Amino acid sequence: MDNGQRGIQSVEVGGQLLVALVESGKPMMLREVAALAEMAPAKAHPYLVSFMRLGLVEQDRASGRYELGPLALQMGLACMRRLSPVRIGTDAIVELAPEIGQTVALALWGNHGPTIIRIEEASAAVHVNMRAGSVMSLLGTATGRVFAAFLPAKLIETFLEAGQREATVGNEAARHMSREQIEAALVEVRQKGMARAVGRPIPGVNAFSVPVFDQSGSVALAITAIGPEGTFDADWESPIATKLLECAAKVSERLGSPSNRSHQAA
CATH class of the missing domain: 3.30.450.40 (GAF domain)
Structure with missing residues (x-):
């Protein structure tokens, strides 16, 4: 919800990739994640790389599919506890x-x-x-x-x-x-x-x-x-x-x- 406060557009754009992974509920290829987030794969990839470095996303080396990472799980559990x-x-x-x-x-x-x-x-x-x-x-x-x-x-x-x-x-x-x-x-x-x-x-x-x-x-x-x-x-x-x-x-x-x-x- 827009409450009039100033935000960072790039964070909001990248956040759509996390939303896509949450709503999908399953590991996805780059093109699938990007499609759900309504952005080009080339644009989505750098965001996913940054999210992997933070632990919000992880990629299976064998299949190349992306899914939510350990930090995302920890955040979810912390939210549920409160x-x-x-x-x-x-x-x-x-x-x-x-x-x-x-x-x-x-x-x-x-x-x-x-x-x-x-x-x-x-x-x-x-x-x-x-x-x-x-x-x-x-x-x-x-x-x-x-x-x-x-x-x-x-x-x-x-x-x-x-x-x-x-x-x-x-x-x-x-x-x-x-x-x-x-x-x-x-x-x-x-x-x-x-x-x-x-x-x-x-x-x-x-x-x-x-x-x-x-x-x-x-x-x-x-x-x-x-x-x-x-x-x-x-x-x-x-x-x-x-x-x-x-x-x-x-x-x-x-x-x-x-x-x-x-x-x-x-």
């Missing part, structure tokens, strides 16, 4: 709530299941029995279904057997779901990339919940928007749904989530 999903997610929902005019909650997988860790109220707060520390039903709430859809199937099955009779928010609505209904609900979440609750488990209240993925491609958080049905458009293509998906995608990107992949439950 990242906090909760901090980044919290910053995101603080901005999102006033933008969409709805209450937004952040949840993670806790010892007892999907657990709310932060709630950012909208200007017109919705009255629901939910607060930081609330454990949400795995199947009876949009937040829970996000985790059920994207966590490993064995973990979910074990949890369902052991915990669905506990007093969690929205659990009553889930107790009478058949196996077919459960599977259909989770398939819908994976296909849409988000879960939806319309008037349930709380009558008159709608919700969308979207997963956030970390660098390993695992679901790390759920971001949930909640609001009264009178002001909360629950259409899959609504502005609320779109903004929520965009927010989760940005947080996932910050956490190093692999791009252009289909997140499926293992």
Whole structure:
């Protein structure tokens, strides 16, 4: 993003080669790297030589292919060590709530299941029995279904057997779901990339919940928007749904989530 500060154009030009290597994810010949960076091979080569001297790039002597070097790996690991999903997610929902005019909650997988860790109220707060520390039903709430859809199937099955009779928010609505209904609900979440609750488990209240993925491609958080049905458009293509998906995608990107992949439950 251009913030008005003066930069060095040659660094930015050469940086496109590093971007190309990152996005490719595989060793490439000079002409391939240059093509992805949209520059001539003769122009790209000196940059790659300099990057090799720094350790940002390395070249296989046998094949001549270029890939990211040890310094690039060290930089990536250093970045990941300082990242906090909760901090980044919290910053995101603080901005999102006033933008969409709805209450937004952040949840993670806790010892007892999907657990709310932060709630950012909208200007017109919705009255629901939910607060930081609330454990949400795995199947009876949009937040829970996000985790059920994207966590490993064995973990979910074990949890369902052991915990669905506990007093969690929205659990009553889930107790009478058949196996077919459960599977259909989770398939819908994976296909849409988000879960939806319309008037349930709380009558008159709608919700969308979207997963956030970390660098390993695992679901790390759920971001949930909640609001009264009178002001909360629950259409899959609504502005609320779109903004929520965009927010989760940005947080996932910050956490190093692999791009252009289909997140499926293992």
